[in-house]
Amino acid sequence: MKVYNNVCAQRIYELLAPMIGDLMARGTIRSKANFIGLTEETISSGDLPRLAAEIKKGLVVFLGSDGAEKLAMKISQIC
Amino acid sequence: MKKTKLLWLFLGLIVVVNLTIYLSRCCGEATLTLVGDLFPVICSLVSVLCLFTAVRKFREWDFTKVAWLMLFIGIVLYFIAEVTYGFLEIILKVDMAVVFPTLADYIWCIGYIPVFIGLIMMISGYRKSGFPMGNYKVYGIMGPLLLLLLSLVIIFLLVPIIKDTETTGIAKFFYLFYPIGDLFIVFPAIILVYITSLFGRGFISRPWKLLALGFIFFTVSDLLYSYLDWLGKYDTGNIIDVGWNIGYLLIGLGGIYQVEMIESLNEVR
Numbered sequence: 001m002k003v004y005n006n007v008c009a010q011r012i013y014e015l016l017a018p019m020i021g022d023l024m025a026r027g028t029i030r031s032k033a034n035f036i037g038l039t040e041e042t043i044s045s046g047d048l049p050r051l052a053a054e055i056k057k058g059l060v061v062f063l064g065s066d067g068a069e070k071l072a073m074k075i076s077q078i079c
Numbered sequence: 080m081k082k083t084k085l086l087w088l089f090l091g092l093i094v095v096v097n098l099t100i101y102l103s104r105c106c107g108e109a110t111l112t113l114v115g116d117l118f119p120v121i122c123s124l125v126s127v128l129c130l131f132t133a134v135r136k137f138r139e140w141d142f143t144k145v146a147w148l149m150l151f152i153g154i155v156l157y158f159i160a161e162v163t164y165g166f167l168e169i170i171l172k173v174d175m176a177v178v179f180p181t182l183a184d185y186i187w188c189i190g191y192i193p194v195f196i197g198l199i200m201m202i203s204g205y206r207k208s209g210f211p212m213g214n215y216k217v218y219g220i221m222g223p224l225l226l227l228l229l230s231l232v233i234i235f236l237l238v239p240i241i242k243d244t245e246t247t248g249i250a251k252f253f254y255l256f257y258p259i260g261d262l263f264i265v266f267p268a269i270i271l272v273y274i275t276s277l278f279g280r281g282f283i284s285r286p287w288k289l290l291a292l293g294f295i296f297f298t299v300s301d302l303l304y305s306y307l308d309w310l311g312k313y314d315t316g317n318i319i320d321v322g323w324n325i326g327y328l329l330i331g332l333g334g335i336y337q338v339e340m341i342e343s344l345n346e347v348r
Contacts, residue, residue: 017281018280018281018282019281019282019283020278020281020283020284021277021278021279021280021281022279022280023277023279024210024277024278024279024281025281027211028210031209057208057209058208058209058210059208059283060141060142060143060204060208061142061143061201061204061205061207061208062143062283062284062286062287062340063143063283063340063341063344064136064137064138064139064141064143064144064341065139065141065143066137066138066139067137067340067341067344070344070345071344
């Protein structure tokens with residue numbers, strides 16, 4: 001179980017890990033944060049909509065557009 | 080009780096009853112034939128209903144919904160084929176050991192096409208998702224193993240069928256179509272099993288895992304059926320029938336887990 005110092009990252013991790021597994025959740029948070037020019041420990045609430053949009057793209061194939069959008073909305077309001 | 084739990088219990092019940100009747104041969108040929116034809120109808124119907132529920136859960140007509148729709152259409156065709164087969168054998172008393180192919184075989188063959196399309200769409204969609212495809216060394220190992228499987232099928236099944244002068248052209252086509260079609264299904268199914276293993280205990284990939292396992296059970300039973308039937312050694316009530324029933328129910332479980340997963344998104348805080 002990963003513990004982040006960053007509250008937003010930690011809450012996203014706690015949301016994603018049961019869904020996609022611990023390794024994938026950590027990898028996803030890291031890669032998507034890096035993609036928008038951040039690190040896991042520098043995510044702020046203002047960054048969440050962009051981060052959520054990137055995470056959503058990966059989940060569409062499993063959840064469909066509607067399901068992935070719901071999850072993205074939860075992520076964008078998570079902290 | 081959750082629908083997934085119910086379906087697991089039903090799967091267990093079907094397997095136990097199926098194996099008991101087939102292994103004990105307790106109840107006569109007529110019962111064997113009835114069970115052998117009725118169980119796949121029931122199991123495929125359950126699968127159809129589960130996949131229908133899953134397709135309906137996707138509200139937007141997107142890539143994902145279409146992929147599941149393809150699998151649904153394929154399983155519907157399989158269900159129609161199972162009903163047709165049962166009708167021919169039980170009601171019309173057609174000797175299925177002699178008459179091949181039947182209308183059911185035409186329908187089964189058509190069913191392969193949307194199933195293959197659905198599985199390929201899932202893999203293609205996954206590749207675009209940004210999630211890792213896994214360790215390419217694993218694909219490097221998988222490749223030769225799949226080639227080995229292909230070689231075995233060619234050597235022990237396809238070549239003997241092609242060389243057989245006693246089998247008619249149309250029968251030969253179907254004897255060849257089934258194993259070739261099965262390979263087209265099992266290869267993407269095995270890739271899906273590997274991909275889903277990358278998600279560890281994450282529940283998002285569980286539906287795919289069950290779908291893939293279901294199609295693998297199908298394929299194994301199908302390949303054995305093709306070999307035995309061509310040799311004239313397959314009769315309804317053969318133990319390999321259990322593989323088809325398990326396959327259908329695992330595919331149905333994939334659908335129900337997908338439904339529960341989407342519904343759970345409404346509960347996530």
